[in-house]
Amino acid sequence: MTLRTGTKKGFTLIEVMVATVILALGTVFLSQSFFISLDSYNYCSRYLQVMSWADEKVWEAEESLSRLGPAAALNNAGSFTEKGRNFTWYLAHTPLDAEGSLYKVDFAMSWQEGARKAGIQRSTYARYEKKEE
8 A cells, every 4th residue: 555645655654564563573483493493403413423422332331241241340421521512421231131141231411402401312232141261
């Protein structure tokens, strides 16, 4: 709609206010989606950073339990800092049979990602075979 008074043309005040509201809402939704995607990118980036470290830690525990069985000395918890982030990890191994030849290894790592706590978990099994001497 345009208002015509004489030879002048222009928008009414209501049209300008509606257009401003629509523009403001669009800007808010765009900025909100930008921050959500940035948060998701940061989480995925951290996840890829620590995934190989976590897999290596689980593999070390599995290898140690497979070779040494109940005599394996494993670290059960720890923490480290990488690129300004504090990572905390926990490792648990439990025997699944009476002879102590089958173990379940559970690994969990957590870190703070913005306002939420993020983490990954890994599980595997290890089999210990006593060697005949």
